[in-house]
Amino acid sequence: MSETFAQGLGIALVGMGLVFAALALLWALMTALGRLGRPRRRALRPFHEAQRADAAAKEPAALPTPQEMAAIATALWLLRQEEEAEASFRPPLPPELTRWVAVGYSRSLRPWQPPRAR
Numbered sequence: 001m002s003e004t005f006a007q008g009l010g011i012a013l014v015g016m017g018l019v020f021a022a023l024a025l026l027w028a029l030m031t032a033l034g035r036l037g038r039p040r041r042r043a044l045r046p047f048h049e050a051q052r053a054d055a056a057a058k059e060p061a062a063l064p065t066p067q068e069m070a071a072i073a074t075a076l077w078l079l080r081q082e083e084e085a086e087a088s089f090r091p092p093l094p095p096e097l098t099r100w101v102a103v104g105y106s107r108s109l110r111p112w113q114p115p116r117a118r
Contacts, residue, residue, distance in 0.1 A: 064072070
């Protein structure tokens with residue numbers, strides 16, 4: 001091997017080694033930060049178990065009253081009216097196939113060769 005080729009190969013190996021070392025360092029740093037930011041499960045277990053016991057002891061939620069149902073229906077109706085009003089301000093979309101495009105397509109579909117005699 002020539003001296004310049006060996007020197008280039010050495011530089012390439014050192015460069016690639018540095019790249020992979022930096023990637024390994026970033027991976028280790030991300031793993032360490034992920035483990036530090038993770039909540040401790042032991043502290044959360046009693047809380048969840050207490051929540052489950054409370055949920056099992058409670059009665060099912062009551063159905064909404066007629067006044068609450070009317071309020072929900074009114075809110076949904078107002079929301080729909082507002083969405084329709086916003087939609088009316090939007091410009092209409094142009095048609096997908098305009099006359100100019102159709103003429104261009106028809107001109108491009110004509111054969112470029114003269115008709116053959118039969």
